[in-house]
């Protein structure tokens with residue numbers, strides 16, 4: 001007769017003489033009553049069945065819908081196949097396909113997932129939050145207002161899939177318990193005319209509320225979040241640039257919160273840049289401190305990355321002022337410099353004082369003027385890194401660093417095959433969304449993916465385990481250094497600048513370790529009992545806390 005429970009071996013952390021050890025125990029897992037599942041439903045065969053069903057879909061959005069339903073119906077199976085097939089599944093549940101899912105969300109919507117908090121809830125936001133079914137379990141929330149989803153602009157409540165996708169990566173990539181995640185989409189209206197006219201649009205059908213009204217809403221929202229979910233870390237995602245900077249600085253000292261587009265992107269690019277600069281300097285003989293970085297794009301991502309890259313130069317011994325002078329920014333009006341006239345607050349720090357001629361608009365002219373070793377794109381301007389720009393970068397540098405980081409793929413500043421051809425195979429490349437490897441003159445060349453997905457799972461895990469009261473710059477920098485250090489010897493030998501995504505759990509554990517130590521140093525950790533653990537015991541503790549499907 002079939003038993004109603006089966007026993008499964010699990011590793012449980014236990015304390016022995018003040019040191020944490022792992023003990024093998026067994027756990028009861030309910031089995032459905034006889035007759036309610038087919039007679040032979042072997043788990044590993046079922047995973048093969050699911051992957052085959054996924055691959056049989058005609059297009060990526062169908063694959064996205066299939067995986068959403070699988071997650072809903074059998075979340076363990078979903079996460080198991082994610083973990084076993086990271087490089088195949090990540091581009092479907094995350095960028096680029098999640099961009100299409102957001103664009104079509106009001107049309108492909110099937111069932112509720114996550115929390116919607118709208119401007120109509122102002123004054124009673126706490127009541128809405130208390131409707132969440134798993135309050136005590138809540139540890140991490142990705143919150144968006146849909147005002148700048150990837151490079152696709154204002155998508156209103158259609159931004160929800162980005163919060164859902166990022167949280168799936170927290171679970172798959174860092175072992176956060178699925179029941180501890182809360183995707184939240186704030187509905188403050190939308191300025192997207194197409195959505196305002198779409199009868200199927202799922203959000204409020206009016207323009208975005210004023211800045212003052214949003215500020216009041218956010219104050220109440222963040223306060224109520226901290227009351228209802230006292231152990232929650234908040235990740236702000238895809239707020240348009242003005243709001244991204246304003247809300248981060250308003251809340252970062254008061255609540256455990258970080259902005260993924262400013263800080264997560266800064267950390268992932270710093271990490272890849274450290275590895276890229278070593279390869280580039282090895283070819284040119286130029287000291288690391290001599291790198292010159294030109295950004296196309298000066299929004300939340302561009303300025304966030306520029307700020308974080310200051311640490312690269314400081315690590316080489318440069319002063320803050322010397323580091324600042326190694327960075328040039330371009331926006332839609334061309335090179336950013338003081339004499340150009342009034343500019344948004346977030347652009348001022350990197351505005352150049354050493355140029356005072358007429359505006360320089362063309363990217364090729366700016367490259368000639370700056371003579372950068374690295375060209376980074378966070379502009380949403382498809383194909384901005386054209387043949388002449390890449391040839392120019394290749395004439396200036398034996399191994400130019402080219403990072404087209406805009407998402408999704410169709411907004412990338414250039415494609416990998418173009419960059420390889422136009423640089424004669426010399427480019428050191430990382431993009432925001434994935435590109436396939438290229439064969440060049442008999443060698444396989446591999447692009448990096450400079451996406452904050454490498455950072456936020458580990459940063460979040462470290463912050464949650466240390467129970468931080470705030471997320472400090474030192475924790476963000478530690479996440480970046482943890483990622484840079486996580487490359488294996490084999491990955492170094494292949495000249496990779498980011499580790500393979502298949503190793504995401506190891507990478508996240510290493511990042512979380514650095515983040516916890518940085519939190520302890522800054523004194524923002526409330527889980528003070530972790531301070532006494534040796535490095536090895538802390539690593540063991542982190543791994544033991546990862547949920548496994």
Ligand SMILES: NC(=O)C1=CN([C@@H]2O[C@H](COP(=O)(O)OP(=O)(O)OC[C@H]3O[C@@H](n4cnc5c(N)ncnc54)[C@H](OP(=O)(O)O)[C@@H]3O)[C@@H](O)[C@H]2O)C=CC1
Pocket residue numbers: 148149150151152240241260261265268296297298299300301302330331332333334378379380381405406407408411431432433450451452453
């Ligand atoms: N790889 C990753 O991990 C991440 C990638 N991103 C991507 O970065 C991109 C930008 O995001 P974000 O900074 O928030 O967006 P913003 O819209 O705030 O920034 C875009 C920037 O590009 C500039 N720009 C636009 N058009 C041109 C042009 N024709 N010539 C020169 N500059 C131009 C804008 O200029 P102006 O200021 O004058 O308007 C602005 O400074 C998005 O595609 C996003 O997906 C974001 C986060 C993470």
Ligand SMILES: CC(=O)C(=O)O
Pocket residue numbers: 095149150151238260261406407432451452453
């Ligand atoms: C990756 C990401 O966060 C973005 O493109 O906005």
Ligand SMILES: [Mg+2]
Pocket residue numbers: 150237238260261
């Ligand atoms: Mg983002």
